[in-house]
Amino acid sequence: MxxxxxxxxxxxxxxxxxxxxxxxxxxxTNLHPDLVYLIEYKGKQRILNLExxxxxxxxxxxxxxxYHVELFGKYRLPVISMVMYxxxxxxxxxxxxxxxxxxxxxxxQHRVLCLWTLEVEQYVRRRAVSMYTxxxxxxxxxxxxxxxxxxxxxxxxxxLHLARHLVRFRTILRRSKTLSEQDKQIVEERLHMYDSxxxxxxxxxxxVAKAKIEAQQRTILIFVKARFPALAEIAQERIxxxxxxxxxxxxxxxxxxxxxxxxxxxxxKTFAA
Numbered sequence: 001m002x003x004x005x006x007x008x009x010x011x012x013x014x015x016x017x018x019x020x021x022x023x024x025x026x027x028x029t030n031l032h033p034d035l036v037y038l039i040e041y042k043g044k045q046r047i048l049n050l051e052x053x054x055x056x057x058x059x060x061x062x063x064x065x066x067y068h069v070e071l072f073g074k075y076r077l078p079v080i081s082m083v084m085y086x087x088x089x090x091x092x093x094x095x096x097x098x099x100x101x102x103x104x105x106x107x108x109q110h111r112v113l114c115l116w117t118l119e120v121e122q123y124v125r126r127r128a129v130s131m132y133t134x135x136x137x138x139x140x141x142x143x144x145x146x147x148x149x150x151x152x153x154x155x156x157x158x159x160l161h162l163a164r165h166l167v168r169f170r171t172i173l174r175r176s177k178t179l180s181e182q183d184k185q186i187v188e189e190r191l192h193m194y195d196s197x198x199x200x201x202x203x204x205x206x207x208v209a210k211a212k213i214e215a216q217q218r219t220i221l222i223f224v225k226a227r228f229p230a231l232a233e234i235a236q237e238r239i240x241x242x243x244x245x246x247x248x249x250x251x252x253x254x255x256x257x258x259x260x261x262x263x264x265x266x267x268x269k270t271f272a273a
Contacts, residue, residue: 007130016041033067047079061096064110081110086137088116088177129156136173143183216248223255228264238268
């Protein structure tokens with residue numbers, strides 16, 4: 001959400017107003033909430049925990065309970081817990097129940113927001129530009145409407161600020177389940193003109209570089225598990241120490257070409273030394 005949380009939160013949670021963003025670290029649970037905000041909700045201060053979930057997680061209700069309890073303990077304010085699902089998927093029951101026989105010990109319920117059930121027209125009609133990056137996932141989205149949204153984002157944002165909106169817009173566009181492939185292609189062609197602008201964004205390039213490193217680390221693990229399963233745990237520990245793509249590429253070649261387990265072990269120790 002970056003600096004658009006103040007505009008977006010009232011759209012996501014009506015009657016709310018942003019006060020400040022909180023960087024919550026829940027040390028006791030070793031969990032990291034996606035977005036935590038101090039808000040005013042119906043005239044009173046509250047904590048909003050907003051999680052982004054792209055697929056089904058059978059433990060979601062329990063995880064939200066952990067967040068809820070820890071955030072309440074940290075801020076001593078009522079916590080509004082919400083999960084946003086951008087793409088259509090099976091939604092687990094948003095309720096955690098702890099029972100002992102016929103006795104119910106605890107019931108906790110979180111809110112759910114499914115983007116694909118929201119009507120895209122309501123945001124375009126009101127020109128809620130801060131929400132436009134989410135439009136490709138919404139109900140009723142089509143190429144003409146999304147092209148109009150891109151034009152309005154051009155008017156609202158400039159330079160790298162616009163580029164970052166378009167990166168998120170394109171990411172959701174490509175994964176959308178509400179758009180036809182033809183509509184996706186039409187909008188993608190319109191976005192190609194911004195490729196050079198995106199290339200200039202250092203933040204985006206940093207994310208791309210990080211993604212490449214993580215992908216190469218996963219590739220090494222796949223090779224190791226397939227050829228030398230006994231080294232899988234060692235590989236997991238070693239590759240996180242490597243953050244240069246050229247080193248990871250060379251290590252991939254070494255593992256792929258290793259004639260035996262001892263050679264592969266030597267390669268892992270040498271590159272991570």
